Amino acid sequence: MAFLVTSLIFAVVGIIASVFTRICFNQGPSTNLLHFTLVITATVCCWLMWAIVYIAQMKPLIVPILSEVE
């Protein structure tokens, strides 16, 4: 559940960022897809990394064993 919610947040942030770049960087030809591609790629990379780390901790096989406190 939390996974889906956060993934949704990533998607929303990505969409807002691409809209933002479309507004700000409209100097080139209007069908210039470069900025859009960059934003989407960045969003996908960031989401991928977060998702991997999150899923890896959902059902852990190793638990933290504290070291001896001196």
Add this chain to the structure above:
Amino acid sequence: MAETRGGGGGGCCPPMDLMRSEPMQLVQVIVPMESAHLTVSYLGDLGLVQFKDLNSEKSPFQRTYAAQIKRCGEMARKIRFFKDQMSKAGVSPKLILDKDVDIDLDDVESKLGELEAELVEINANNDKLQRSYNELVEYKLVLEKAGEFFASAHRSATAQQSEIESQQVGEDVLETPLLQEEKSVDSTKQVKLGFLTGLVPREKSMVFERILFRATRGNIFIRQSVIEESVVDPNSGEKAEKNVFVVFYSGERAKSKILKICEAFGANRYPFSEELGRQAQMMTTVSGRLAELKTTISAGLDHRKILLETIGDKFEQWNLKVRKEKAIYHTLNMLSLDVTKKCLVGEGWSPLFAAPEIQEALQRAAVDSNSQVGSIFQVLRTKEMPPTFFRTNKFTTAFQEIVDAYGVAKYQEANPTVFTIVTFPFLFAVMFGDWGHGICLLLATMYLILREKTLSSQKLGDIMEMAFGGRYVILMMSLFSIYTGLIYNEFFSIPYPLFAPSAYECRDASCSEATTIGLIKTRDTYPFGVDPVWHGTRSELPFLNSLKMKMSILLGVAQMNLGIIMSFLNAKFFKSAVNVWFQFVPQMIFLNCLFGYLSVLIIIKWCTGSQADLYHVMIYMFLSPMDDLGENQLFPNQKTVQLTFLFLALVSVPWMLLPKPFILKKQHEARHQGQSYAQLDETDESLQVETNGGSHGHEEEFEFSEIFVHQLIHTIEFVLGAVSNTASYLRLWALSLAHSELSSVFYEKVLLMALGFNNIFILIVGLLVFIFATVGVLLVMETLSAFLHALRLHWVEYQNKFYEGDGYKFAPFTFTLVGNEDE
């Protein structure tokens, strides 16, 4: 083929800047002679045409404008001379404020000639004056020192005189006092003694004395006196240590020998008279002349300085103008002279979008040069491969250069830069992940970016130049590092529960088993990143290693799939169905049936929390695929799925190897059906066709064995590479582990230890060591290391899936480069 490729990205999506090279065309320009110079000048201002050298067979002296280039060379030499003189005198040239002042080349030439003559004359005069000055200084020293000899000898002589007054010695006593010191005067032998005074360099003085002694068989007397401060030698102009010497000799032969020896040793001689009165007179004369010369010399130097400053005002302008003219004439030499039509023909590559601008520049040049005829601009058809041109802005230039360093993209193939702009900093950040260090990098690069304008006009050192050029790359790297630092939960290796409390707790209230069996997960998974409880635990490394290795594999498979998809985009663009069905499809199947499957298994294992051993699963999938999986089963029907994937992977290998060469052969035969009979006619015609029409023979040849071997190599590379490239991505894990270990060592062993001593002095020392170690090792060395490895991952593992990179870069004729080069 050169100009009809503007077909867009295979028609699937709107065009993207930077994805493919700008469409280029070969243009031909015919300009009348009188407007040629202006035309080339305006085209140079435009900077969008790369001229082809049409006179490549001619030597530099046979070309049309060789004389003009010689002229420019002369002027450049004079300018270099001025620059030399200015830097020696410490005058710096004024920077150009207005670039549009138009100056005539002939004007510049005559001015340069005048100024050079004047400067050379002033220099020669100054040298002469300086020389006389130095000689006079030496003379003065000789007068002083030798005067001292004679004076002291005189004093002792008068002292002795009073003693031996009764001895009735010869009348020459007072005039030859020095002799009295050494030996008793023989009244019968009244020898006429001569003496010479001068200066000799100190290192040669002993040898000088000895040689004089030997040459005159010991019949001379020499006295030397050291001069404390070093004297400027008039001949060489350098400071040297010298001694004043006085040599007494008898006889003409001795005198000539001594003169020759003095010359050989470079000892300057000066006249000296014995009488005290004349000595004093010479002294005052010399001092007077010295003062005069000093003022003259300083006046001369001032004059020279003023002259140099005048030159300095106009220097940059002239420099630029001469360079520009030289470049223009070099370019004009590349155009071929069409003698019958009294005009020059030029060919060059230019982007499609520049055509109207070029035509406008041609028109303007024709108007400005008052020529009767306008220039002609036409497009040529050719089979040559055009240069590759990407229109980059200050942000994308650095990334494009990184990709170009490996190989310039072939004309119109997909540009890896598009995705590299994001994936390169991202992979760097995966290896660097620490948000404290990321913030430091960000501050450093923000300084470079905010002072962009001032720094770009300065001349920076080599390393600073590279760092400044890559400032946007470093900006992206630092932003992603902050993100991955938050995910790895490391701030200078310290974790913080920033988003929620840790998910782990003790099993019971007493926490008795915390150090043996460990904690358990009671709350929800830590929502963003690695749980902060892990740092410092005994099982931290096994957990993080497993996490990071699997993450590297997942990221690697994702990037390699992206690479194969780029090859699909290329195939669609170049409309090569054979590449789609017999290269892209089997490659995708092979990679994903093996490593895509592994990635899926990783995700399933994580999601279900199964204890299956993935090494075991993968290895036995190959070794004994029919075996039962037992406790390594992750999902139902896994055995069937594995068998299917194994079969598909095995089938895809001959699928990518065999069909393509045969299909290419059939395509080639279909293209050249019925043309084999026309060979004779064609060879006759081709002699009359212009030789710059392009390479005719190359693409028509088809060697089947070559194609087959090429495909074999490609297949083997891909199949074996699939395993090795996937393993290569494990460097993401390795470097990130190294970074976090180093960072934690510096923190624990330096800072915490320093804090433990409770001594302010040790604390300060510890803090300094921590800062230096962090900056030197982590921020500089680790940054470079992670940069290099991320670069390698892009250049090899990503690009070998689709990139050919055997194009050449578009190098237009432009004046912006002219100003920066140092000849």
